[in-house]
Amino acid sequence: MSGLPPRLAALLSLLAGDPQADRAVPPTGFTATLTLLTAAAMTFLAVFALALSLATGRLADRWADELANTATLRISAPAEQMAAQTRTALEVLGQTPGIASARPLEDAEEAALLEPWFGPGLPLDALPIPRLIEITETGEGYDAAGLRARLQAEVPGAMLDDHTRWREPLVAAAGRVRLLGWTALLLIAGSMAAMITLAAQSALAANAQVIRVLRLIGARDTYIARAFVRRFTLRTLMGAAIGMVLGALALVLLPDAGDAGGFLTGLGPQGAEWLWLPLLPLLAAATAFAATRAAALRTLERQA
Amino acid sequence: MKPGDTFGIRTRQQTKGLAVIELSEVAYSYGGGALFSSLSLALAPGSFHFLTGPSGSGKTTLMKLLYADLRPTSGEAWLFDQPVSAMGREEVTLARRRIGVVHQDVAFLDHLSLAENIGLPLTVSGRGAEAAQYVPDLLAWVGLSHRAEARPPELSGGERQRAALARAVIGAPDVVLADEPTGNVDWAMSQRLLTLLIELNRMGTAVLVATHDLNLIRQSKAQGVVARTLRLKEGQLMAAGAEL
Ligand SMILES: Nc1ncnc2c1ncn2[C@@H]1O[C@H](COP(=O)(O)OP(=O)(O)OP(=O)(O)O)[C@@H](O)[C@H]1O
Numbered sequence: 001m002s003g004l005p006p007r008l009a010a011l012l013s014l015l016a017g018d019p020q021a022d023r024a025v026p027p028t029g030f031t032a033t034l035t036l037l038t039a040a041a042m043t044f045l046a047v048f049a050l051a052l053s054l055a056t057g058r059l060a061d062r063w064a065d066e067l068a069n070t071a072t073l074r075i076s077a078p079a080e081q082m083a084a085q086t087r088t089a090l091e092v093l094g095q096t097p098g099i100a101s102a103r104p105l106e107d108a109e110e111a112a113l114l115e116p117w118f119g120p121g122l123p124l125d126a127l128p129i130p131r132l133i134e135i136t137e138t139g140e141g142y143d144a145a146g147l148r149a150r151l152q153a154e155v156p157g158a159m160l161d162d163h164t165r166w167r168e169p170l171v172a173a174a175g176r177v178r179l180l181g182w183t184a185l186l187l188i189a190g191s192m193a194a195m196i197t198l199a200a201q202s203a204l205a206a207n208a209q210v211i212r213v214l215r216l217i218g219a220r221d222t223y224i225a226r227a228f229v230r231r232f233t234l235r236t237l238m239g240a241a242i243g244m245v246l247g248a249l250a251l252v253l254l255p256d257a258g259d260a261g262g263f264l265t266g267l268g269p270q271g272a273e274w275l276w277l278p279l280l281p282l283l284a285a286a287t288a289f290a291a292t293r294a295a296a297l298r299t300l301e302r303q304a
Numbered sequence: 305m306k307p308g309d310t311f312g313i314r315t316r317q318q319t320k321g322l323a324v325i326e327l328s329e330v331a332y333s334y335g336g337g338a339l340f341s342s343l344s345l346a347l348a349p350g351s352f353h354f355l356t357g358p359s360g361s362g363k364t365t366l367m368k369l370l371y372a373d374l375r376p377t378s379g380e381a382w383l384f385d386q387p388v389s390a391m392g393r394e395e396v397t398l399a400r401r402r403i404g405v406v407h408q409d410v411a412f413l414d415h416l417s418l419a420e421n422i423g424l425p426l427t428v429s430g431r432g433a434e435a436a437q438y439v440p441d442l443l444a445w446v447g448l449s450h451r452a453e454a455r456p457p458e459l460s461g462g463e464r465q466r467a468a469l470a471r472a473v474i475g476a477p478d479v480v481l482a483d484e485p486t487g488n489v490d491w492a493m494s495q496r497l498l499t500l501l502i503e504l505n506r507m508g509t510a511v512l513v514a515t516h517d518l519n520l521i522r523q524s525k526a527q528g529v530v531a532r533t534l535r536l537k538e539g540q541l542m543a544a545g546a547e548l
């Protein structure tokens with residue numbers, strides 16, 4: 001355990017430690033059950049907050065990827081002007097800051113794009129097919145409005161299609177939802193700490209006489225506190241594990257609506273993301289450990 | 305008089321290092337009038353004291369001052385040559401491990417068995433393994449082997465007192481303070497408990513027993529103990545004499 005941070009090592013040794021240690025304090029049936037239920041409920045909620053954060057994060061990343069690199073310039077012009085306009089357009093694009101590269105598609109590529117609609121063997125030369133220029137942006141992106149104005153003046157047949165740009169506000173919204181998810185997780189952790197603190201305090205108050213006897217026979221504060229801390233940490237760990245399993249089951253059992261459901265059915269964690277879930281009970285136990293320990297030492301200080 | 309076996313006669317300078325517990329010109333009041341205004345008492349290592357006095361004279365209060373459950377309103381209490389006024393809770397706790405106390409209102413942990421309760425002073429100081437070794441012998445000595453698994457509320461008053469004495473001595477303390485340890489037990493059993501205290505005393509433990517039972521004091525003399533009997537009355541400690 002040498003590589004662990006001291007707090008975590010203390011937590012683990014407490015959990016693994018002498019099971020007789022907390023016998024010194026009588027069973028706290030009611031508060032123990034409350035702690036278990038609270039931990040289960042809170043972790044159940046936390047599973048969804050986490051799943052929401054992960055899913056929106058995934059969505060935002062995918063949309064952001066699609067946003068990058070993808071704009072198309074379409075030039076529709078009479079055949080005799082096509083070459084000139086294409087050249088001018090490439091010049092304009094080359095001078096526009098934020099554009100990494102611009103490349104006219106080959107005839108063969110265009111044919112491949114159109115094939116699903118018109119079938120193979122399309123005579124490109126004979127048809128007034130627009131010329132397509134693939135634009136690759138730099139990370140910062142370019143000023144779409146400015147580019148449009150310039151193109152309108154210099155390349156009358158040009159039409160800038162930044163077709164994924166409408167998703168930009170969606171990416172921002174997804175980022176915001178992800179933030180909300182993390183905030184919800186923090187709030188859940190905070191509420192759980194508060195409830196466990198209250199439960200621990202009530203258990204300590206109910207055992208004032210026991211604490212007095214223990215003190216008279218030479219028990220130190222840390223010994224007395226450990227009995228309470230161990231109990232509440234274990235209860236929380238157990239409750240949180242139950243809540244996590246139930247939450248995970250609920251995610252697994254979400255009805256599969258295929259692609260039509262999109263975001264809704266994509267809520268469940270994917271692949272390695274499932275590994276986040278077992279962290280929830282551990283975090284819950286760590287929260288209970290810190291909360292109970294603080295409450296116990298504070299109360300013992302006061303009862304002196 | 306044995307060296308250091310004093311009460312209010314010598315000054316602190318003269319007794320330093322000679323007493324395991326000492327009260328020096330201690331005053332105490334529960335809020336109303338002063339119960340004690342200037343009380344001095346030194347318990348030397350290996351000394352044996354009886355403490356008598358009318359009900360309400362302050363014997364239990366005096367004992368609580370001796371194990372720092374109460375702190376003097378003025379004057380100083382010394383535990384193992386440390387001034388209590390300068391000791392934090394943690395230090396008092398550690399000092400208490402060297403003091404075995406039989407409380408007048410015996411308090412046990414009701415959710416533990418009698419055997420566990422008796423071993424508790426060892427358990428809480430990380431010596432739980434020793435408890436398994438000593439508890440059966442002590443239970444046998446105080447005649448409670450058959451009640452080892454009983455919960456404290458199921459015991460009679462006398463049984464609880466015997467258990468309290470067993471718990472007080474299990475850690476082989478330097479001092480035993482016993483408040484009415486034989487109040488509820490028959491004569492044969494109180495002699496047995498006294499013998500336990502006398503044996504501990506012969507091994508060097510300082511003993512102080514608060515009691516109304518003059519027969520117990522006479523019995524200790526019969527067993528060859530050099531015990532000093534103090535009488536607490538109207539806030540003053542005096543050597544008891546004639547009535548014994
Ligand atoms: N917690 C308390 N608050 C206020 N007064 C108290 C408290 N404890 C004891 N007293 C008072 O202090 C006085 C001494 O009490 P203490 O218990 O020390 O007497 P005692 O000599 O042990 O009596 P007994 O022989 O009956 O056990 C009594 O008058 C008692 O009423």
Ligand SMILES: [Mg+2]
Nearest residue numbers: 363364408483
């Ligand atoms: Mg008393």
